[in-house]
Amino acid sequence: MSIAVLLKQVPDTTAKIAVSGGRVDQGSVSKWSTSPYDEYALEYALQLKESGAGDLVAITCGPARSSKMLTDAAAVGVDSMLHVEVDTSEMDSKQIQSILAAAVKHCDADVILCGKQAADTNSGSTGPGVASLIDAACVGMVSEVSVDGDGFSALRGTPTGNERVVVSRPCLFAFDKAATELRRPNVKGIMMAKKKVIETVSPGDLGVDIGESGIKINAHDSPPEKPPGQKFEGAESVSTVVTKLREEANVI
Amino acid sequence: MVEYEAPLRDYDFLFNEVFDVTPTIKRLGYDFDEDFLSMLAEGWADHAKEVWLPINQLGDRVGLKFENGEITMPQEFKDAYKQGIEGGWFSTSTKPEHGGMGAPIFFQSVIWGEIATATNMAMSVLPALTLGVYDVLNEHGDQVLVDYFSSNLAQGHWAGTMCLTEPHAGTDLGIISSKAIPQDDGSYRVTGTKIFITYGEHDMTENIVHLVLAKTPGSPEGTKGITMFLVPKYLPKDWKSGDLDGLSHDLMQEHNGVTCAGSEEKMGIHASPTCVMNFDNSVGWRVGDLHTGMKLMFQMMNQERLATGIMGLGLAEIAYQNSLAWAKDRRQGRDLRGPKDPKEPADNILVHPDVRRMLLEAKVNNEGCRALAAWTGILLDQMHSDDPDEVEYASSLVALFTPIVKAHFTDVACETASTCMQVMGGAGYCTEYAVEQFYRDVRISKIWEGTNGVQALDLAGRKITQNMGKNLRHLMWPLTEFIEENRDIPEMLEFNKPLHQGVRGLQQLTLLMIAEGQANPHFLAAGATDYCRYFGNVLLAYMWAKMAKKAMEKKGDPFYDAKIASARFFFKRIYPETVSLAAKIQSGHKSVMEYPTEMF
Ligand SMILES: Cc1cc2nc3c(=O)[nH]c(=O)nc-3n(C[C@H](O)[C@H](O)[C@H](O)COP(=O)(O)OP(=O)(O)OC[C@H]3O[C@@H](n4cnc5c(N)ncnc54)[C@H](O)[C@@H]3O)c2cc1C
Secondary structure (H helix, E strand, O other): OOOEEOOOOEEOOOOOOOOOOOOEOOHOOEEEEHHHHHHHHHHHHHHHHHHHOOOEEEEEOOHHHHHHHHHHHHHHHOEEEEEEEEEOOOOOOHHHHHHHHHHHHHHOOOEEEOOOOOOOOOOOOOHHHHHOOOOOEEEEEEEEEEEEEEEEEEEEOOOOOEEEEEEEEEEEEEEEEOOOOOOOOOHHHHHHHHOOOOOEOOOOOOOOOOOOOOOOOOOOOEEEEEOOOOOOOOOHHHHHHHHHHHHHEEEE | OOOOOOHHHHHHHHEEEEEEEOHHHHHHHOOOOOHHHHHHHHHHHHHHHHHHHHHHHHHHHHHOOEOHHHHHHOOOHHHHHHHHHHHHHOOOOOOOOHHHOOOOOOHHHHHHHHHHHHHHHHHHHHHHHHHHHHHHHHHHHHHHHEEEHHHHHHHHHOEEEEEEEEEOOOOHHHHHOOOOOOOOOOOOOEEEEEEEEEEEOOOOOOOEEEEEEEOOOOOOHHHHHHEEEEEEEEEOOOOOOOOOOOOOOEEOOOOOOOEEEEEEEOEEEEEEEEOEEEEEEEEEEEEEOOOOHHHHHHHHHHHHHHHHHHHHHHHHHHHHHHHHHHHHHEOOOOOOOOOOOOOOOEHHHHHHHHHHHHHHHHHHHHHHHHHHHHHHHHHHHHHOOOOOHHHHHHHHHHHHHHHHHHHHHHHHHHHHHHHHHHHHHHHOOOOOHHHHHHHHHHHHHOOOOOOHHHHHHHHHHHHHHHHHHHHHHHHHHHHHHHHHOOOOOOHHHHHHHHHHHHHHHHHHHHHHHHHHHHHHHHHHHHHHHHHHHHHHHHHHHHHHHHHHHHHHHOOOHHHHHHHHHHHHHHHHHHHOOHHHHHHHHOOOOOOHOOOOHHHH
């Protein structure tokens, strides 16, 4: 059995997002990146692989451009890559979960790592959704995971502090931000990644019938512009700042 | 906070859209595609930004320490260098059999070079010199030398230097006095003093491999009598005599008669050692044939000259980015046509035409130089083609472009760094903002690897007539074809027409330089620097016209619209200097040479 990490390609957090015709204009996004929480999932997936928990496959479900992200993952050490090539922009969470669950089964993986939510939709449903479809234990808000005997030990955040849980296979970990350094690809990794072939399939190839979307997106809108920040200089502005913090920002 | 974003979008535009590099590189036998290029570029940009940039200022302030003949580098530099080796970032273009990655040369020479020098110029010269030594050795060294030294050089475990300059012999290397005495066992004993040797001594690597120019007994006068020798700082532990066949890489404790007598205090690159090196009966081996030293060193120098031009670009780019970031926050004065931000006490300084002029001169020159660098980088790969015609074409153009890339890029870069400082007013002069460091660091680029004056002479006196004028012909053919192709395209008129005029001017000036220069070499030498700048401008004009043409295909997208606006700025506000340059060249040498020397 192997380990799978689920990755989603999203507009980079520094990219400008334009809306046109009621939809985010994907063509105008200057830079696409791996969703930040997924990067932590990838880092811990690599650590699990290195401690002998199994081979690691990176899976994504998205349009053709997402394959670059899988090659990036290969450059840091992922063994194989599966790309379910499909336009997900009008799909609902359930459809995407069923594709990913089928992809996980296709790869024979029983330990799954993913981000707790994607940086574009922020819906947070993928991890728990996939876990329930494949009948796996689901641990959310994870900031650390390691091999523990036949199972795994994970640290997860709760409103009152951290909790350490131990689970056995099959299981899914949905990652929060973690206190670990993310590894960067080196030249050797990049050369190796170039030689690895991405397995590209359609949902049909995996035998999933995704049905109709249960949700219809009416329109995307840009968020209202934030009011400009205010700058205060010198000791004489302290009382103004205090008043503003108390009366406008309601923080003190 | 020092700002820096590697110009990855620009590389993508240049390599993939303007020059469509993938088919060429695949044809040359590389397993290569766009994704691979972007991964390497992003990977290196991340590494340089995270590991090199944060210690650049420290290198400037703390610098190196010289004590008892030894140079100690800041610990942070040693750590960063080690990380670079581990990541394979110094071995992208070296051969796989030496532990290198065998990636195309253009990545290392252009993208690696620009990002490296921008983020930490003092550090960047160490791997750059090492690679130069590796390349010369592999092309011309005996197999035993190649076998012994290549792997450690290819991966950066050992460092390299080039030792040409002596106290009395800088530009004029024909008069060097370092000596090499042949021994019965085939080795030589090298004795002499070299000065200004970059990374001549340091503790970043366990061994340092010097390529030393010296003369053997009875060799001809001048540069014709110079031979190249490889002299390591430490010899192999088990070496007694003869060659290095089969010896281990464990080193002797005692140095090989190679000592450092001091390191210069200087204006910039404080963390790059500039050493006085003494070779005292040091064991060395000949590289290449007797009396071919200058030719071989020129091969290395040509590579370093291109690297130096790109170094100018790297520093000009980071200077621009930092002055721009500062300018975007600075409010002074009002837009002359009425306040832009009436609610604020003053408008942002980008409302002022003069500030915009300065920033645009910097940006547009940088992007133009980057395009020419990209083209030159691809030509470096084409020089290794199996097709002799392609090799001849690429070699001719690289020969022609080398002095221009070195001199024009670094002249413009020094002006750019100064202009960027000017954008920032008093803050630009203060150490708190990094631009003053970039201004100091970049200044050496006009001097080393042959001063820019010498580059101009190389262009005007050698490169344009070399190979019966073939170098120039290889440029003029595609250039005139491009002009013809665009003659009837209305949107291209504003770029194509001045380009055509400049090319005609260049042809006339070239004829003038050759004809008058034959009659009187002072004519040629007096006009060489202006001629080189004229030539640089024409090449950048060609680059801008090409970029504008490409950008027109995607009009409406801000990136491409900006390229067209930049091309417009270049032709309207930078390129017209060719008119005054032509006038200066045509005025000849008399006002220069007839000036009474005693009145200086
Ligand atoms: C920081 C630093 C690092 C260096 N690193 C190295 C290194 O690693 N290895 C190495 O070998 N050297 C190195 N050098 C030396 C450098 O390459 C020389 O300083 C440079 O080539 C100029 O030589 P010079 O200083 O003797 O100047 P000079 O040759 O004395 O030149 C003085 C002036 O005369 C002009 N001039 C000289 N000859 C002519 C001519 N024939 N026609 C027209 N004009 C002429 C020059 O352009 C210059 O303006 C380094 C220098 C510095 C400052």
